[in-house]
Amino acid sequence: MLQVAFTVHPAMSFGDTLQAANALIVGASQGIGLGFVRQLLSDQRYSRIYATYRNPERADALFALQKEHPRLQCVPLDLTDEGQIEGAIATLQPTTPQLHLVLSCVGLLHEGDLQPEKSLRQLNADQLLRYFQVNSIGAALLAKHCLPLLKHSQPSVLAAISAKIGSIGDNQLGGWYGYRASKAALNMLFRTAAVEYSRKSPKTILALLHPGTTDTQLSQPFQRGVPPEKLFPVERTVAQLMAVIEQLEPADSGEFFSWDGSRLPW
Numbered sequence: 001m002l003q004v005a006f007t008v009h010p011a012m013s014f015g016d017t018l019q020a021a022n023a024l025i026v027g028a029s030q031g032i033g034l035g036f037v038r039q040l041l042s043d044q045r046y047s048r049i050y051a052t053y054r055n056p057e058r059a060d061a062l063f064a065l066q067k068e069h070p071r072l073q074c075v076p077l078d079l080t081d082e083g084q085i086e087g088a089i090a091t092l093q094p095t096t097p098q099l100h101l102v103l104s105c106v107g108l109l110h111e112g113d114l115q116p117e118k119s120l121r122q123l124n125a126d127q128l129l130r131y132f133q134v135n136s137i138g139a140a141l142l143a144k145h146c147l148p149l150l151k152h153s154q155p156s157v158l159a160a161i162s163a164k165i166g167s168i169g170d171n172q173l174g175g176w177y178g179y180r181a182s183k184a185a186l187n188m189l190f191r192t193a194a195v196e197y198s199r200k201s202p203k204t205i206l207a208l209l210h211p212g213t214t215d216t217q218l219s220q221p222f223q224r225g226v227p228p229e230k231l232f233p234v235e236r237t238v239a240q241l242m243a244v245i246e247q248l249e250p251a252d253s254g255e256f257f258s259w260d261g262s263r264l265p266w
Protein backbone atom coordinates (compact mmCIF):
# COMPACT_ATOMS: atom_id res chain seq x y z
CA MET A 1 0.00 0.00 0.00
CA LEU A 2 1.25 3.44 -0.90
CA GLN A 3 2.02 5.44 2.18
CA VAL A 4 2.34 9.20 2.04
CA ALA A 5 4.18 10.86 4.87
CA PHE A 6 3.04 14.33 5.82
CA THR A 7 5.35 16.63 7.69
CA VAL A 8 3.39 18.91 9.96
CA HIS A 9 5.05 22.32 10.20
CA PRO A 10 3.99 24.06 13.38
CA ALA A 11 2.93 27.65 12.70
CA MET A 12 5.82 30.07 13.13
CA SER A 13 5.36 32.64 15.83
CA PHE A 14 6.34 36.29 15.28
CA GLY A 15 9.35 35.87 17.59
CA ASP A 16 10.69 32.96 15.50
CA THR A 17 11.00 35.23 12.48
CA LEU A 18 12.56 38.31 14.10
CA GLN A 19 15.73 39.47 12.39
CA ALA A 20 16.87 42.92 11.27
CA ALA A 21 13.42 44.16 12.27
CA ASN A 22 12.12 47.72 12.22
CA ALA A 23 9.77 48.92 14.94
CA LEU A 24 7.56 51.95 15.53
CA ILE A 25 6.50 52.66 19.12
CA VAL A 26 3.76 55.28 19.36
CA GLY A 27 3.34 57.14 22.66
CA ALA A 28 6.89 56.57 23.84
CA SER A 29 7.63 59.65 25.96
CA GLN A 30 6.87 57.91 29.24
CA GLY A 31 5.30 54.89 30.91
CA ILE A 32 4.88 51.60 29.06
CA GLY A 33 5.82 53.05 25.64
CA LEU A 34 9.16 54.35 26.93
CA GLY A 35 9.73 50.96 28.58
CA PHE A 36 9.20 49.25 25.21
CA VAL A 37 11.78 51.52 23.57
CA ARG A 38 14.34 50.58 26.26
CA GLN A 39 13.52 46.88 25.78
CA LEU A 40 13.89 47.02 21.97
CA LEU A 41 17.19 48.92 22.24
CA SER A 42 18.57 46.02 24.27
CA ASP A 43 17.42 43.53 21.61
CA GLN A 44 19.84 43.26 18.66
CA ARG A 45 17.17 41.67 16.46
CA TYR A 46 15.76 45.18 16.02
CA SER A 47 17.89 47.26 13.68
CA ARG A 48 15.82 50.46 13.61
CA ILE A 49 13.45 51.83 16.21
CA TYR A 50 11.18 54.84 15.71
CA ALA A 51 9.56 56.29 18.80
CA THR A 52 6.93 59.02 18.89
CA TYR A 53 6.36 61.76 21.44
CA ARG A 54 3.56 64.32 21.66
CA ASN A 55 5.03 66.99 23.90
CA PRO A 56 8.80 67.63 23.70
CA GLU A 57 8.71 69.00 27.26
CA ARG A 58 7.77 65.53 28.53
CA ALA A 59 10.13 63.58 26.28
CA ASP A 60 13.54 64.21 27.92
CA ALA A 61 14.08 60.55 28.79
CA LEU A 62 13.35 59.52 25.19
CA PHE A 63 15.64 62.22 23.73
CA ALA A 64 18.43 61.07 26.07
CA LEU A 65 18.08 57.52 24.71
CA GLN A 66 18.28 58.84 21.15
CA LYS A 67 21.61 60.55 21.93
CA GLU A 68 23.02 57.24 23.17
CA HIS A 69 21.58 54.98 20.45
CA PRO A 70 21.88 55.84 16.75
CA ARG A 71 19.34 53.03 16.02
CA LEU A 72 16.63 55.15 17.68
CA GLN A 73 14.89 58.05 15.96
CA CYS A 74 12.31 60.21 17.74
CA VAL A 75 9.33 61.48 15.73
CA PRO A 76 6.74 64.04 16.89
CA LEU A 77 3.14 62.77 16.76
CA ASP A 78 -0.16 63.73 18.32
CA LEU A 79 -2.31 60.71 17.50
CA THR A 80 -5.51 62.77 17.46
CA ASP A 81 -4.31 64.61 14.32
CA GLU A 82 -4.46 62.44 11.19
CA GLY A 83 -2.19 64.88 9.32
CA GLN A 84 0.51 64.24 11.92
CA ILE A 85 0.13 60.45 11.47
CA GLU A 86 0.66 60.91 7.73
CA GLY A 87 3.62 63.20 8.47
CA ALA A 88 5.25 60.67 10.81
CA ILE A 89 4.88 57.87 8.24
CA ALA A 90 6.29 60.16 5.52
CA THR A 91 9.33 60.84 7.76
CA LEU A 92 10.29 57.22 8.15
CA GLN A 93 9.10 55.66 4.87
CA PRO A 94 12.02 56.77 2.62
CA THR A 95 14.63 55.04 4.81
CA THR A 96 12.35 52.36 6.25
CA PRO A 97 9.73 51.18 3.76
CA GLN A 98 9.04 48.06 5.86
CA LEU A 99 7.97 47.86 9.49
CA HIS A 100 7.79 44.60 11.45
CA LEU A 101 6.34 45.83 14.73
CA VAL A 102 4.02 48.80 15.27
CA LEU A 103 2.82 49.26 18.82
CA SER A 104 0.48 51.97 20.07
CA CYS A 105 0.99 52.70 23.75
CA VAL A 106 -1.08 55.89 23.66
CA GLY A 107 -3.78 56.22 26.28
CA LEU A 108 -5.69 58.73 28.36
CA LEU A 109 -7.39 58.20 31.71
CA HIS A 110 -7.07 61.61 33.37
CA GLU A 111 -5.88 65.03 32.22
CA GLY A 112 -6.44 68.16 34.33
CA ASP A 113 -10.18 68.50 34.92
CA LEU A 114 -10.86 65.37 32.90
CA GLN A 115 -11.24 62.59 35.45
CA PRO A 116 -12.89 59.15 35.10
CA GLU A 117 -16.64 59.46 35.76
CA LYS A 118 -18.01 57.77 38.88
CA SER A 119 -21.67 58.21 37.95
CA LEU A 120 -24.01 59.20 35.11
CA ARG A 121 -24.28 62.67 36.71
CA GLN A 122 -20.66 63.32 35.71
CA LEU A 123 -21.09 62.38 32.02
CA ASN A 124 -20.06 65.16 29.69
CA ALA A 125 -20.07 65.02 25.88
CA ASP A 126 -16.76 66.85 25.42
CA GLN A 127 -15.01 64.55 27.87
CA LEU A 128 -16.46 61.43 26.23
CA LEU A 129 -15.31 62.69 22.82
CA ARG A 130 -11.80 63.32 24.16
CA TYR A 131 -11.58 59.74 25.47
CA PHE A 132 -12.67 58.36 22.09
CA GLN A 133 -10.31 60.65 20.17
CA VAL A 134 -7.23 59.56 22.12
CA ASN A 135 -8.05 55.97 23.10
CA SER A 136 -9.95 54.65 20.08
CA ILE A 137 -9.77 56.74 16.92
CA GLY A 138 -6.02 57.43 16.98
CA ALA A 139 -5.02 53.76 16.90
CA ALA A 140 -7.55 53.03 14.14
CA LEU A 141 -6.05 55.80 11.99
CA LEU A 142 -2.62 54.37 12.71
CA ALA A 143 -3.86 51.01 11.36
CA LYS A 144 -5.07 52.87 8.25
CA HIS A 145 -1.76 54.60 7.52
CA CYS A 146 0.64 51.81 8.53
CA LEU A 147 -0.81 49.17 6.21
CA PRO A 148 1.58 49.86 3.29
CA LEU A 149 4.61 49.53 5.59
CA LEU A 150 3.40 46.39 7.36
CA LYS A 151 2.51 44.65 4.09
CA HIS A 152 5.59 42.75 2.89
CA SER A 153 6.92 39.23 2.61
CA GLN A 154 7.85 38.88 6.29
CA PRO A 155 5.49 38.54 9.29
CA SER A 156 4.58 41.77 11.07
CA VAL A 157 2.61 42.76 14.16
CA LEU A 158 0.37 45.76 14.76
CA ALA A 159 -0.64 45.89 18.43
CA ALA A 160 -2.44 48.41 20.61
CA ILE A 161 -2.41 48.56 24.37
CA SER A 162 -6.04 48.28 25.38
CA ALA A 163 -7.32 47.53 28.91
CA LYS A 164 -9.31 44.75 30.54
CA ILE A 165 -11.64 47.45 31.82
CA GLY A 166 -12.75 47.83 28.19
CA SER A 167 -14.13 44.29 28.25
CA ILE A 168 -17.94 44.50 28.09
CA GLY A 169 -18.37 40.91 29.31
CA ASP A 170 -16.10 41.51 32.29
CA ASN A 171 -17.76 44.75 33.47
CA GLN A 172 -19.19 44.08 36.94
CA LEU A 173 -18.06 47.23 38.73
CA GLY A 174 -19.35 50.03 36.47
CA GLY A 175 -17.97 53.57 36.53
CA TRP A 176 -15.25 55.06 34.29
CA TYR A 177 -17.73 55.34 31.40
CA GLY A 178 -15.53 57.15 28.91
CA TYR A 179 -12.36 55.15 29.48
CA ARG A 180 -14.22 51.81 29.41
CA ALA A 181 -16.25 52.68 26.32
CA SER A 182 -13.27 54.09 24.42
CA LYS A 183 -11.22 50.93 25.06
CA ALA A 184 -14.20 48.76 23.98
CA ALA A 185 -14.38 50.87 20.79
CA LEU A 186 -10.63 50.44 20.26
CA ASN A 187 -11.13 46.68 20.53
CA MET A 188 -13.90 46.71 17.92
CA LEU A 189 -11.96 48.98 15.55
CA PHE A 190 -8.90 46.74 15.74
CA ARG A 191 -10.94 43.55 15.40
CA THR A 192 -12.55 44.99 12.28
CA ALA A 193 -9.19 46.14 10.91
CA ALA A 194 -7.84 42.62 11.49
CA VAL A 195 -10.49 41.23 9.14
CA GLU A 196 -9.46 43.72 6.42
CA TYR A 197 -5.73 43.17 7.01
CA SER A 198 -6.24 39.40 6.66
CA ARG A 199 -7.23 40.08 3.03
CA LYS A 200 -4.84 42.93 2.21
CA SER A 201 -1.80 42.05 4.32
CA PRO A 202 -2.22 38.44 5.44
CA LYS A 203 1.18 38.27 7.16
CA THR A 204 0.27 41.04 9.61
CA ILE A 205 -1.09 39.99 13.01
CA LEU A 206 -3.24 42.57 14.83
CA ALA A 207 -3.53 42.25 18.60
CA LEU A 208 -5.03 44.08 21.56
CA LEU A 209 -3.06 43.81 24.79
CA HIS A 210 -4.01 44.32 28.44
CA PRO A 211 -0.87 45.26 30.38
CA GLY A 212 -2.14 44.70 33.93
CA THR A 213 -2.08 47.55 36.41
CA THR A 214 1.28 49.20 35.86
CA ASP A 215 3.04 51.88 37.87
CA THR A 216 2.87 54.89 35.52
CA GLN A 217 1.47 58.41 35.74
CA LEU A 218 -1.78 57.09 34.20
CA SER A 219 -2.53 54.73 37.10
CA GLN A 220 -0.79 56.78 39.81
CA PRO A 221 -3.90 58.50 41.32
CA PHE A 222 -5.78 55.16 41.45
CA GLN A 223 -3.16 52.86 42.94
CA ARG A 224 -4.29 53.03 46.59
CA GLY A 225 -6.46 49.90 46.60
CA VAL A 226 -4.10 47.84 44.43
CA PRO A 227 -2.16 45.12 46.30
CA PRO A 228 1.61 45.58 45.71
CA GLU A 229 1.95 42.23 43.92
CA LYS A 230 -0.70 43.37 41.40
CA LEU A 231 1.00 46.68 40.61
CA PHE A 232 3.64 45.88 38.00
CA PRO A 233 6.77 47.97 37.45
CA VAL A 234 7.01 49.10 33.79
CA GLU A 235 9.95 46.71 33.11
CA ARG A 236 7.86 43.71 34.19
CA THR A 237 4.85 44.75 32.09
CA VAL A 238 7.04 45.27 29.03
CA ALA A 239 8.76 41.88 29.44
CA GLN A 240 5.39 40.15 29.82
CA LEU A 241 3.79 41.89 26.84
CA MET A 242 6.87 41.31 24.69
CA ALA A 243 6.58 37.58 25.45
CA VAL A 244 2.91 37.68 24.36
CA ILE A 245 3.82 39.59 21.16
CA GLU A 246 6.61 37.15 20.25
CA GLN A 247 4.29 34.17 20.67
CA LEU A 248 1.67 35.58 18.32
CA GLU A 249 0.81 33.43 15.31
CA PRO A 250 -1.31 34.36 12.26
CA ALA A 251 -4.37 32.63 13.76
CA ASP A 252 -4.23 35.04 16.73
CA SER A 253 -4.96 38.11 14.64
CA GLY A 254 -7.84 40.22 15.93
CA GLU A 255 -7.72 38.78 19.47
CA PHE A 256 -7.61 40.47 22.88
CA PHE A 257 -4.84 39.17 25.16
CA SER A 258 -4.00 39.72 28.80
CA TRP A 259 -0.39 40.15 30.01
CA ASP A 260 -0.11 36.43 30.78
CA GLY A 261 -1.10 35.41 27.25
CA SER A 262 -4.66 34.37 28.18
CA ARG A 263 -7.54 35.59 26.00
CA LEU A 264 -9.93 38.13 27.46
CA PRO A 265 -13.69 38.22 26.87
CA TRP A 266 -14.91 41.01 24.62
Ligand SMILES: NC(=O)c1ccc[n+]([C@@H]2O[C@H](COP(=O)([O-])OP(=O)(O)OC[C@H]3O[C@@H](n4cnc5c(N)ncnc54)[C@H](OP(=O)(O)O)[C@@H]3O)[C@@H](O)[C@H]2O)c1
Pocket: 026, 027, 028, 029, 030, 031, 032, 033, 053, 054, 055, 058, 077, 078, 079, 080, 105, 106, 107, 108, 134, 161, 162, 163, 164, 210, 211, 212, 213, 214, 215, 216, 217, 218, 219
Ligand atom coordinates in the same frame (compact mmCIF):
# COMPACT_ATOMS: atom_id res chain seq x y z
N1 LIG B 1 -0.86 51.91 33.60
C1 LIG B 1 -1.85 51.04 33.73
O1 LIG B 1 -2.14 50.54 34.82
C2 LIG B 1 -2.65 50.63 32.54
C3 LIG B 1 -3.65 49.64 32.70
C4 LIG B 1 -4.39 49.25 31.59
C5 LIG B 1 -4.15 49.82 30.36
N2 LIG B 1 -3.18 50.79 30.23
C6 LIG B 1 -2.96 51.36 28.90
O2 LIG B 1 -1.59 51.27 28.58
C7 LIG B 1 -1.23 52.30 27.66
C8 LIG B 1 0.01 53.02 28.17
O3 LIG B 1 -0.34 53.68 29.37
P1 LIG B 1 0.73 54.15 30.45
O4 LIG B 1 0.29 53.57 31.74
O5 LIG B 1 2.10 53.92 29.96
O6 LIG B 1 0.38 55.72 30.50
P2 LIG B 1 1.28 57.02 30.41
O7 LIG B 1 2.50 56.84 31.21
O8 LIG B 1 0.35 58.13 30.72
O9 LIG B 1 1.70 57.06 28.86
C9 LIG B 1 0.74 57.38 27.89
C10 LIG B 1 1.47 57.81 26.65
O10 LIG B 1 0.48 58.20 25.69
C11 LIG B 1 0.89 59.44 25.15
N3 LIG B 1 -0.27 60.18 24.63
C12 LIG B 1 -1.37 60.57 25.28
N4 LIG B 1 -2.20 61.23 24.47
C13 LIG B 1 -1.59 61.25 23.26
C14 LIG B 1 -1.92 61.78 21.99
N5 LIG B 1 -3.06 62.44 21.79
N6 LIG B 1 -1.06 61.61 20.97
C15 LIG B 1 0.11 60.96 21.15
N7 LIG B 1 0.49 60.45 22.32
C16 LIG B 1 -0.35 60.60 23.36
C17 LIG B 1 1.54 60.16 26.30
O11 LIG B 1 2.30 61.26 25.82
P3 LIG B 1 2.63 62.54 26.76
O12 LIG B 1 3.85 62.19 27.52
O13 LIG B 1 2.80 63.64 25.79
O14 LIG B 1 1.44 62.73 27.66
C18 LIG B 1 2.37 59.02 26.86
O15 LIG B 1 3.55 58.83 26.13
C19 LIG B 1 -2.47 53.19 27.53
O16 LIG B 1 -3.20 52.81 26.39
C20 LIG B 1 -3.28 52.84 28.77
O17 LIG B 1 -4.65 53.08 28.59
C21 LIG B 1 -2.42 51.21 31.29
